[in-house]
Amino acid sequence: xxxxxxxxxxxxxxxxxxxxxxxxxxxxxxxxxxxxxxxxxxxxxxxxxxxxxxxxxxxxxxxxxxxxxxxxxxxxxxxxxxxxxxxxxxxxxxxxxxxxxxxxxxxxxxxxxxxxxxxxxxxxxxxxxxxxxxxxxxxxxxxxxxxxxxxxxxxxxxxxxxxxxxxxxxxxxxxxxxxxxxxxxxxxxxxxxxxxxxxxxxxxxxxxxxxxxxxxxxxxxxxxxxxxxxxxxxxxxxxxxxxxxxxxxxxxxxxxxxxxxxxxxxxxxxxxxxxxxxxxxxxxxxxxxxxxxx
Amino acid sequence: xxxxxxxxxxxxxxxxxxxxxxxxxxxxxxxxxxxxxxxxxxxxxxxxxxxxxxxxxxxxxxxxxxxxxxxxxxxxxxxxxxxxxxxxxxxxxxxxxxxxxxxxxxxxxxxxxxxxxxxxxxxxxxxxxxxxxxxxxxxxxxxxxxxxxxxxxxxxxxxxxxxxxxxxxxxxxxxxxxxxxxxxxxxxxxxxxxxxxxxxxxxxxxxxxxxxxxxxxxxxxxxxxxxxxxxxxxxxxxxxxxxxxxxxxxxxxxxxxxxxxxxxxxxxxxxxxxxxxxxxxxxxxxxxxxxxxxxxxxxxxxxxxxxxxxxxxxxxxxxxxxxxxxxxxxxxxxxxxxxxxxxxxxxxxxxxxxxxxxxxxxxxxxxxxxxxxxxxxxxxxxxxx
Amino acid sequence: xxxxxxxxxxxxxxxxxxxxxxxxxxxxxxxxxxxxxxxxxxxxxxxxxxxxxxxxxxxxxxxxxxxxxxxxxxxxxxxxxxxxxxxxxxxxx
Numbered sequence: 001x002x003x004x005x006x007x008x009x010x011x012x013x014x015x016x017x018x019x020x021x022x023x024x025x026x027x028x029x030x031x032x033x034x035x036x037x038x039x040x041x042x043x044x045x046x047x048x049x050x051x052x053x054x055x056x057x058x059x060x061x062x063x064x065x066x067x068x069x070x071x072x073x074x075x076x077x078x079x080x081x082x083x084x085x086x087x088x089x090x091x092x093x094x095x096x097x098x099x100x101x102x103x104x105x106x107x108x109x110x111x112x113x114x115x116x117x118x119x120x121x122x123x124x125x126x127x128x129x130x131x132x133x134x135x136x137x138x139x140x141x142x143x144x145x146x147x148x149x150x151x152x153x154x155x156x157x158x159x160x161x162x163x164x165x166x167x168x169x170x171x172x173x174x175x176x177x178x179x180x181x182x183x184x185x186x187x188x189x190x191x192x193x194x195x196x197x198x199x200x201x202x203x204x205x206x207x208x209x210x211x212x213x214x215x216x217x218x219x220x221x222x223x224x225x226x227x228x229x230x231x232x233x234x235x236x237x238x239x240x241x242x243x244x245x246x247x248x249x250x251x252x253x254x255x256x257x258x259x260x261x262x263x264x265x266x267x268x269x270x271x272x273x274x275x276x277x278x279x280x281x282x283x284x285x286x287x288x289x290x291x292x293x294x
Numbered sequence: 295x296x297x298x299x300x301x302x303x304x305x306x307x308x309x310x311x312x313x314x315x316x317x318x319x320x321x322x323x324x325x326x327x328x329x330x331x332x333x334x335x336x337x338x339x340x341x342x343x344x345x346x347x348x349x350x351x352x353x354x355x356x357x358x359x360x361x362x363x364x365x366x367x368x369x370x371x372x373x374x375x376x377x378x379x380x381x382x383x384x385x386x387x388x389x390x391x392x393x394x395x396x397x398x399x400x401x402x403x404x405x406x407x408x409x410x411x412x413x414x415x416x417x418x419x420x421x422x423x424x425x426x427x428x429x430x431x432x433x434x435x436x437x438x439x440x441x442x443x444x445x446x447x448x449x450x451x452x453x454x455x456x457x458x459x460x461x462x463x464x465x466x467x468x469x470x471x472x473x474x475x476x477x478x479x480x481x482x483x484x485x486x487x488x489x490x491x492x493x494x495x496x497x498x499x500x501x502x503x504x505x506x507x508x509x510x511x512x513x514x515x516x517x518x519x520x521x522x523x524x525x526x527x528x529x530x531x532x533x534x535x536x537x538x539x540x541x542x543x544x545x546x547x548x549x550x551x552x553x554x555x556x557x558x559x560x561x562x563x564x565x566x567x568x569x570x571x572x573x574x575x576x577x578x579x580x581x582x583x584x585x586x587x588x589x590x591x592x593x594x595x596x597x598x599x600x601x602x603x604x605x606x607x608x609x610x611x612x613x614x615x616x617x618x619x620x621x622x623x624x625x626x627x628x629x630x631x632x633x634x635x636x637x638x639x640x641x642x643x644x645x646x647x648x649x650x651x652x653x654x655x656x657x658x659x660x661x662x663x664x665x666x667x668x669x670x671x672x673x674x675x676x677x678x679x
Numbered sequence: 680x681x682x683x684x685x686x687x688x689x690x691x692x693x694x695x696x697x698x699x700x701x702x703x704x705x706x707x708x709x710x711x712x713x714x715x716x717x718x719x720x721x722x723x724x725x726x727x728x729x730x731x732x733x734x735x736x737x738x739x740x741x742x743x744x745x746x747x748x749x750x751x752x753x754x755x756x757x758x759x760x761x762x763x764x765x766x767x768x769x770x771x772x
Contacts, residue, residue, distance in 0.1 A: 013702065013756050014759055015756055022539075023539060024756060025705055025755065026755070028754065030707035030709050030732065031707070031710075031711070034754065035753065036711070036752055036754045039750075039751055039753070039756070040751070053523060053524040053526070056522070068528065069528055069539065072526050073526055074526055075526075075529075076368070076398075076528075077528070077529065077531060078391075078394060078531060079391055079394050082360060082361070082364040082391060084361075085328075085361035085362075085368070086365065086368040088328075088356075088365050088368060089326065089366055089368025089370070089371075089372065089376065090368035090369065090372045091368075091372075092352050092365075092368075092369060092372070093368065093369040093372020093374040094372040094522055096522065097372075097522050114358060115361050118356070118357035118361070185715075187748070187751040187752055188751065191751070224709075225709055229711060229714070272352065280347060283348060284348065287350065287352060289372075
């Protein structure tokens with residue numbers, strides 16, 4: 001039996017070169033949307049023909065935090081909420097690398113919320129992929145800052161009494177230069193968005209609405225992850241450039257998706273160099289990273 | 295490796311401990327500093343922010359200390375020597391990711407200019423009451439390296455030494471100074487760059503695909519893997535194996551944590567740095583660290599004049615604790631006295647190691663000011679009886 | 680009513696053909712590929728893999744147009760599509 005299994009698994013999936021196959025199968029539940037999002041990032045990297053030696057991925061804690069462990073890239077699985085500041089340090093040390101933060105909604109926006117808004121404000125050149133499944137999944141389905149009002153969670157058994165964050169609005173108003181939202185079903189558009197985000201100099205943010213069948217769907221009696229995908233199919237409204245005040249997500253409401261923000265703004269390192277140039281003139285050598293020996 | 299002359303402000307300067315510490319870090323090749331303002335440590339950040347632009351370094355003021363600690367870890371993995379500074383309340387916030395630094399075995403330096411606590415405590419006055427937090431502040435079991443300078447000159451020197459230890463043992467190293475040393479201005483002599491010996495980071499000599507981030511080595515310090523060069527390594531704060539992959543079971547936990555602890559324990563003799571004076575044949579030995587080791591001196595001189603045989607041990611490294619030396623002395627002397635600005639933190643370690651073989655005394659107070667030599671003198675008198 | 684025109688070069692266009700590869704042991708039976716295959720090529724089989732899930736099977740493999748949607752949607756990297764060497768068929772109007 002096991003020999004046969006081995007043989008079947010050894011077939012070469014096209015993404016195998018960018019995944020740590022020695023760690024697959026992953027820990028995510030059946031019908032979880034995370035694997036699909038990983039495929040979108042992998043396809044984006046492949047289509048951009050980036051040198052994958054020069055891409056680093058940083059994750060925090062939670063189901064999404066495990067992404068770093070499955071991507072065959074220089075990858076860092078940090079502490080809860082702290083992927084972004086870790087990535088800030090990494091990016092400043094090595095601005096030649098593409099730094100991608102792959103994190104969940106609770107990790108990035110609740111415990112890591114302060115880091116998120118400040119890094120957006122500084123316009124540090126990195127790409128944030130936020131997988132929003134509306135719940136803390138790894139810990140067993142507790143309420144998140146993205147859980148829609150009235151939705152149930154393990155810690156809001158009578159329905160959530162809090163208004164959720166509108167993530168695209170939060171990112172844009174904090175200073176992000178690229179903001180998009182897609183669902184795990186819009187996998188081609190998501191791939192395009194991730195490609196654009198990676199190429200964009202500055203703080204780019206892609207929210208991915210993804211199904212959590214084991215917790216969010218089960219607790220709220222929404223069926224399986226497949227039912228959530230069908231829901232996204234029927235209820236997503238593509239509206240590029242939408243007024244971000246209108247993209248709130250209510251419980252089982254329409255989900256506005258699209259590319260919302262795509263602007264130009266000097267990055268943190270651009271501003272750092274410009275400021276020091278003003279102060280020191282030709283004595284200042286523009287910062288390019290590393291130990292200053294470059 | 296010698297220090298880079300363009301980083302070293304060779305010459306005699308009149309500096310306070312914080313500025314001297316910043317110069318030490320810069321001389322040691324620090325090129326990334328992430329910090330958050332907090333009294334009484336901020337002068338380090340200010341000095342670094344002024345000095346960095348022309349030597350190719352980056353200072354960034356983060357949104358809080360949680361972020362600062364993480365950013366220096368990220369930068370260190372990016373191949374850049376990095377540091378942060380803080381004081382009590384910020385130190386508490388940094389403890390979370392100080393633990394990540396230990397788990398990921400990331401070289402970096404963290405300075406705590408101690409003030410009185412708990413909570414906001416005494417922002418502008420000295421304390422030494424974070425010593426046990428330095429030892430045990432992050433959750434879990436681990437060993438740390440903590441240095442305690444007693445003067446601006448030593449602040450400079452220990453900053454260099456801290457970077458060297460952090461690279462040698464691939465771990466964050468703490469400098470546990472205090473408000474008094476931080477704000478005390480004295481002559482600081484910065485040597486020529488070629489007089490400053492730096493330990494280079496050890497990177498793997500294996501090819502990508504063959505190297506792992508936590509390989510088992512005889513000295514328990516695995517060479518690091520560089521980012522951006524195709525090693526495509528993974529590191530995690532979860533309990534992991536030599537590959538850096540998470541392994542969640544008791545066996546892996548035992549192996550992982552034991553290695554982190556043994557890395558320091560087995561090299562304790564190399565790390566521990568004590569300055570001893572008149573200890574041989576002494577009846578009473580006064581043990582102290584940081585600013586307290588200067589305050590004890592007039593008291594010791596007075597006691598010596600009275601004919602008491604008093605020796606002194608200054609702990610330049612407080613952690614790892616000099617267990618062997620204290621145990622050995624306990625069998626020889628009448629009493630050991632610990633002088634520290636807290637109600638007995640490192641004293642507990644001294645007492646533990648003495649194992650009742652001699653009397654142990656604590657001269658401690660809650661912080662806010664240095665000790666009065668009188669109190670120390672009285673204790674020496676009593677201890678000599 | 681038709682909203683699209685017939686391409687002028689329709690006689691030259693060919694619909695690509697795809698060849699499906701299903702890594703049954705990796706499948707967790709989510710059904711994404713079955714649901715969203717635009718050609719209805721797939722169906723969940725009655726067969727169990729060693730994890731106890733029903734992996735998909737191609738019931739109309741000849742219909743596959745190599746669109747890759749199953750591959751992109753699969754959260755478990757368990758299905759992929761490669762362009763079939765021969766057998767491209769003409770676009771019918």
